[in-house]
Amino acid sequence: MRKDLNTEEYWSNVWKVWRHDNKLSYLKAMADRANDKNYWDEIWKSPKRRVEKYSMQRAWWKIQEVGAKSVLDVGCGNGRLLFGVKDKCEVFGIDISETAIARMKKEYGIEGLAMDFYDLDKLDKTFDFIVCNHTLEHTWRDEDLVKLIYNRLNLNGWFYAAVPNNMSGPEETEEHVRKYDGEMFKKLFMNVFGNYRQEVIGNHLIGMAQKTENKPKRLTITSHTIVKNGMPFIIPVLKAVEPLMTKMVITISEKSSDGTREAVEALKWFKLTILYENVSNPSLLTQERQKQVNLTNTDWILFLDDDDYWDIYELDKCLHELSDEVDGLGVNPYQMLDKENEDASWVGKKYFTKFFRNDNINYRNPWPRDMIYKGEEMLYWKTNPRVKIMPYRFWHLANLKGYSFRNEDLLEYKYKHGKPILVGKPLPKEIYELLSG
Numbered sequence: 001m002r003k004d005l006n007t008e009e010y011w012s013n014v015w016k017v018w019r020h021d022n023k024l025s026y027l028k029a030m031a032d033r034a035n036d037k038n039y040w041d042e043i044w045k046s047p048k049r050r051v052e053k054y055s056m057q058r059a060w061w062k063i064q065e066v067g068a069k070s071v072l073d074v075g076c077g078n079g080r081l082l083f084g085v086k087d088k089c090e091v092f093g094i095d096i097s098e099t100a101i102a103r104m105k106k107e108y109g110i111e112g113l114a115m116d117f118y119d120l121d122k123l124d125k126t127f128d129f130i131v132c133n134h135t136l137e138h139t140w141r142d143e144d145l146v147k148l149i150y151n152r153l154n155l156n157g158w159f160y161a162a163v164p165n166n167m168s169g170p171e172e173t174e175e176h177v178r179k180y181d182g183e184m185f186k187k188l189f190m191n192v193f194g195n196y197r198q199e200v201i202g203n204h205l206i207g208m209a210q211k212t213e214n215k216p217k218r219l220t221i222t223s224h225t226i227v228k229n230g231m232p233f234i235i236p237v238l239k240a241v242e243p244l245m246t247k248m249v250i251t252i253s254e255k256s257s258d259g260t261r262e263a264v265e266a267l268k269w270f271k272l273t274i275l276y277e278n279v280s281n282p283s284l285l286t287q288e289r290q291k292q293v294n295l296t297n298t299d300w301i302l303f304l305d306d307d308d309y310w311d312i313y314e315l316d317k318c319l320h321e322l323s324d325e326v327d328g329l330g331v332n333p334y335q336m337l338d339k340e341n342e343d344a345s346w347v348g349k350k351y352f353t354k355f356f357r358n359d360n361i362n363y364r365n366p367w368p369r370d371m372i373y374k375g376e377e378m379l380y381w382k383t384n385p386r387v388k389i390m391p392y393r394f395w396h397l398a399n400l401k402g403y404s405f406r407n408e409d410l411l412e413y414k415y416k417h418g419k420p421i422l423v424g425k426p427l428p429k430e431i432y433e434l435l436s437g
Contacts, residue, residue, distance in 0.1 A: 037114075040097035044078060051080045052134045055162035055204045059131050060084045062208065066158050068129035074117055074149065075135030079104030086110060092125065120148035128154050132161040136188075140177045140312060141243060146192045153211040159193065161185075165205035178313060180205060187320045191219070219322050220246040220298035222358075226277075226288055228253035230260045230306035232434050233397050235267075240310050241302065242269065244319060249292045251275040260306075283366035293361045301361070303354050303372075307397040308333070309431055314392040318355060326388045327374055329355035330381035333396035337420045339427055339435040345418025351381045351389060395427060400435060 059081060063071055069089050073082050076093030077100050085091060086108070093112035095101055101114045115122070117139065130149050136142050149159055166181040180188075182198060185207050189196040193209035200206070223245050227234055242248065248269070252261050254276050264274060273295065277288045293301070300322055318329055330351035335343040353372055360375045372379045381387045399417075426432070 037096050037098070040095070041099040044095075044097045044100040044103060051077060052162065052204065054201050055133050055206060056081045056084070058162070058199070058201060058204075058206060059133060059160050062158070062160055063129050064088065066129065068127075068158065070125075070127045070154075071129045071131065072123075072125075072127040072152065073131045073133070074120070074145075075132060075138070076100065076104060076112060079108045079110045079112070081131060081133055082110050083108040089128075092127070094120070094123075117145055118148065120145070120152055123152060126152055126154045126157075128157045130157070130159050132159075134162055134164070136161055137163045137176045137178055137180065140316070142178065142316075143188060143191060146188060150192050150211060155211060155213065157211050159189075159209050159211070160206070161189075161208075162204050162206045165200055165203050178316070184317070184320060191320075219300060219319075221300040221302055221319065221322070221355075222247040222249060222296045222298040223302040223304040224289065224292045224296070225250040225304045225306055226285055226292075227251070227260055227264075227306040228256050229258040230256075230401075231258045231263070233309065233401060233431070234260050234306045235263050236430055236434070237304065237306060237309050238264070238267070238272075240312060241304060241315060242271070243312065244315055245271065245302070246298050247296070248272045249275065249295060251277050251288050251292060254278040282368070285367035286363045286365065286370040289363045289367070289370060293358070293363070296358055299358060301356055301358050303352070303356070305396075305398075307401055308354075309395045309397055309428070311394070311425075311428065314394060317392050318390055321388060321390065322355065326386050327357045327359070327377075327384070328353045328372075328379040328381075328387040330387050330389045331355075331392065331394065332390075333394050334423050334425065335396050336400055336423065336427070337417060339400070339432055340423060341420035342423040343418045344421045347421075347424070353379045353381060353387055354394075393425070395423075395431070397431070 063085050071082065071085060071089055071091045073093045076082060076095050079093050082091040082093050091110055093101070093104055093110060094115050094117070095112065096114065096116060098114040101112045104110050104112055118141065130153055132149070136145070139145050146159070153159060163180045163185065166179065182205060185205055186196050186198060189207050189209045193211065194214060195209050195212065197208040198206065223241055225238070227250065238248065238250070248271055250264060250272065252264060252274060255278070275291065277285070279285060279288065318331070321329055331354045332346070332348060332351045335346040335350070337343055356372055356379050357374065362373050363370045364373055365371050377384060379387055381389060
C-alpha cells in the first residue's frame, strides 16, 4: 500500500465523500432535503420537473375503474395527475411546496393546500380515492403517513401508491430516503389496510388497498435501555430510534456521574419512562430488566443498549419483519473497533436477539450473561427457529465509549478483539464527528 494512502488525512477525505449529507443518515435526509419546504419550492419553480407518466396514467384508469367521486393527491406537485380526472370527480391536492400549489391553481384551476403530509388529519375532508404517485420514497415515516391516509379515506375507499421498483434509493437519488422491493411494499400496505394488490409497470411498483370495516391490529413496540455512564452516545442512540418507537423505557444508575442522567431527563419525551436503580452488584441488573418488561404493554420490545446506534432505514426494515410468524429477530452488529474499522471476527457470526415479542418474557441468569426466555423457550437465534436472522445491522459502539463496564467493572467480560477491517457501512456523521472531537 502506498504510504500516502495510509494516513488519517487521506481516509478522512475519503470518508467525507462517502458521507454526503443525504447518504449518511436517512433521518437527516428527511429533515434537510426530502421534507424541506424551501427545497421543493425551488424544484417546482422549474417547468422541467416531470410527473411520472406511466404510474399517473395507471392512476387515472384505476380512479375510473372503482368509480371514485372524490380524489386526494398527496404530493400533488403542479396538479398534473388531478387534472386528468377533474372533469369526472371532485379533486383536491396537498403538497409541502407553496410554489407547487400556486402552479396547480393557476395552470389547472385545482384547489389544494400547502401543508406537511403528517398534518393530514387536520383536513376536514374524506375521499373515495387517495393517490401517492412517487411520494412515499421521499418520506422516512412512510407507515405513519399511510395511517393518516387511511383515516382520510371513506369506507370502501381506495389508496393507490407508486414507487420506483427496487431502484433509485438514497445512494442513487438524494431526494429519496428509502428503496422499496415488492415484499417491503406489500408489508407497508398490509400493516395498515390488511389487504393489497400489486402491479409492476416498467420501473414502477404500484400498490392498491381498500379501506374495509376490518382494520388490522397495529403492532406496537417499546425500547428498553439500562445505562450508567452512557456519554457521549446515549442521546444520539435514543434520538435515532425515537421516531419509530411507540414507547421507550430507560433505567439509569443512581451512580451515574458523566451527565447521562441530566441529559436523558432533559429530553422530556411523552413516550419516555425513566426509572432508576441502585443495585449493590451489577449481576442484579437482570432484575431491573425484568422490571422493564413488567411495565411494558406493547406487542414487541427492542433491546437497546446505550451504545447501539441504529440507522433509521435499517431499523424500519426490521420493524417490517415483525409478525405472528416470529418471536424474535436476531441482528449482527458492526462491532466497531475505532471510527473506521469493525471487528472481522463478528461479521456474520455473532447475532443478538434485539427484538422480541412481549409474550411471557422472563430474564434468567445474572447480568451480563442474562438470557431472554419466552415461557420456557430461550430466544436464542442458534437454537430457536422462531428467532429470525436479519440482514440489517446497527453500529455497536461499546469499544468507543469513554466508560464501559466491561473495561472497568467486570474485566472478565471484556471484549476480545479480532482483526480490524474497514466497516461495511460508514459511521453516521453525527457519531463520526463525536469521535473526531
